[in-house]
Amino acid sequence: MYEELPRWMQQGVLSWNAASIELENYSRIKVATTTEDSGRSGSVSLLILDEFAFVRNNIADAFWRAAYPVISSGKESKVIIISTANGLNTFYKMWIDAIDGNSSFVPYEVSWMDVPGRDNKWRKETIANMGGDEDKFKQEYENSFLGNAKTLIPISKLKAMAHRKPLVHKGEYKIYEEPRSDRTYFLTCDVARGVGNDYSIIQVLDITEYPYKQVAVYRNNKIETLILPRVLTEWAQRYNNGYILLEGNDMGESVGDVIYYELEYDNLILVSHQGRAGQRLGGGFGKTVRTGVMTSVRTKNIGTNSLKNLIMADQLIIQDFDTIHEFSTFALKGKSYEAEEGSNDDLVMGLVIFGWAITEPYFKDITDQDLRIKMEEERLSEMMESVPIFGFIEDGLGDDGWVDVM
Numbered sequence: 001m002y003e004e005l006p007r008w009m010q011q012g013v014l015s016w017n018a019a020s021i022e023l024e025n026y027s028r029i030k031v032a033t034t035t036e037d038s039g040r041s042g043s044v045s046l047l048i049l050d051e052f053a054f055v056r057n058n059i060a061d062a063f064w065r066a067a068y069p070v071i072s073s074g075k076e077s078k079v080i081i082i083s084t085a086n087g088l089n090t091f092y093k094m095w096i097d098a099i100d101g102n103s104s105f106v107p108y109e110v111s112w113m114d115v116p117g118r119d120n121k122w123r124k125e126t127i128a129n130m131g132g133d134e135d136k137f138k139q140e141y142e143n144s145f146l147g148n149a150k151t152l153i154p155i156s157k158l159k160a161m162a163h164r165k166p167l168v169h170k171g172e173y174k175i176y177e178e179p180r181s182d183r184t185y186f187l188t189c190d191v192a193r194g195v196g197n198d199y200s201i202i203q204v205l206d207i208t209e210y211p212y213k214q215v216a217v218y219r220n221n222k223i224e225t226l227i228l229p230r231v232l233t234e235w236a237q238r239y240n241n242g243y244i245l246l247e248g249n250d251m252g253e254s255v256g257d258v259i260y261y262e263l264e265y266d267n268l269i270l271v272s273h274q275g276r277a278g279q280r281l282g283g284g285f286g287k288t289v290r291t292g293v294m295t296s297v298r299t300k301n302i303g304t305n306s307l308k309n310l311i312m313a314d315q316l317i318i319q320d321f322d323t324i325h326e327f328s329t330f331a332l333k334g335k336s337y338e339a340e341e342g343s344n345d346d347l348v349m350g351l352v353i354f355g356w357a358i359t360e361p362y363f364k365d366i367t368d369q370d371l372r373i374k375m376e377e378e379r380l381s382e383m384m385e386s387v388p389i390f391g392f393i394e395d396g397l398g399d400d401g402w403v404d405v406m
Contacts, residue, residue: 002029036062044070046078053083053091056342057329060090081105085145088158088328092145093321102165112141150332152304152348153311158328161311163321172223176319177215183208184367185215185242186357188350189232191252194224202232203323203350204239205316207367212310213317215239219347225251229258233265243366244268245281247353248292256291269362282362295349297336299356304337307355316351323347 002010002021012024021029027045032038034055047067052060071077083091098105112118127137138144146155166174179185186207192198200223204216218235232255236242244267246256259265271293272280279293293299310316318324329343339345357363 034059034063037066038063040066040070043074044077045074046080047071049079049081049083051083052081053086053089055090057089057325058342058344064090079105085139085143088145088155088325090325093163093325095145109143111143151328152308152330152332152337153327155328157312158324161318161324163324164319166320172220173216173218174320175216177206177213179215179239181240183240185236185239186354187232187236187239187242187244188247188353188357189228189244189252189255190247190346190350190353191225191228191250191255192221192346193251194220194222194228196221199344199346200225200228201346201350202235203347203354204235204242205354211315211317214319214323217320217323217347219322225255229255229263233259233263236265236267241267245271245353245357246292247349248290248294252292253290260291269357280362281357281360282365293353293356295353300336300352302359303352303354303356305355306359307351310355310358320347323351 011027013021014024014026015022019031023029034049034052036059044067055063071079081091081094085092094103094105095107097103098107112123123137123141126141127134130136130140135144135146139146145159151158164176166176167178168175183206186205188203188205190199190201192200194200199219199221201220202216202218203214204218206213206215216235216239218231223231232244236244244259244265246252246259246268248256248271256268260268260270268291269281270289270291272282273288273290273294274280278298279296281293307316311318318327326339326343326345326348329340330337330345330348331340339348
């Protein structure tokens, strides 16, 4: 592109390499792959991110956190982000925030219809050449943010879930609603090792009434398991001594043991393991009682099905974009759901644990509500509304003149 400029616009070149150019006025043009740290060093006047929606999800967030301070330090620095749509990821959130006026980015959209020479005939031919897949065409040419068709929650539903800007966002945690004295809260925790890979997460849910509501999120992939029990307990105490349910696999049970035996937190929910009968929420005492639920094929299937029913019936309000983002890559693989390669599912798994918990009698005891009955009542009400109404016609003949009509 530089070579095609008119001679009078070209500066003298000091160095010309495959990935960089340095001009005689000491300005530089550099091309680099996107990594977590590629935006940290140097000063940038103009940053162009090409096909940013296709950067792996776990890298895109880290890159933007590293690059933005470099950009914001310059008074005249600019950023141009160009991409084809590709699911509900970091680029999608930036796009929606720009449209809603929640950021300083200015959105520009170019569709196939804006390209001269393209008409409906071209559209039909292109779809046919793409194997007849209209969804692929919509994503590549019509800027539709579609994703994997095998996600637990359909993309159309995820796009309709309105994420909110948190009241408080400090590093690892986001608060969407402050605790209220008249509310009951339930916290789930998925524990990681804190070595920079998977995240230890806390989901804080208001379970006082339907619909249940996500009110706070904690997410940290570097917190040590020795510190996590104290953090989790402090969060639970802040939210009215809320109930805690831990995922007990790997390091989870050791975290639960510290909370229960050392910190002596009363509202940690125990789980009894009953062999072939499975696991039961609420334990009591005995050798079969543990401080966390073990994620097995059975509990995961129950949890994912229950969670899907909650969300599709609008009985669980998700306010956090990162959680919605994880749902967009939480897809069927074999006979189970898990994160796509390069993505995380820790926030979702925290809700899967919750999905399993609400099917247990103990949960219904602590909430004094039965979601199944609630949903059945709503479905019955919808059915009754669709039934033809019986009416009456009066012809002036008195009581004997009333005629039933349908």
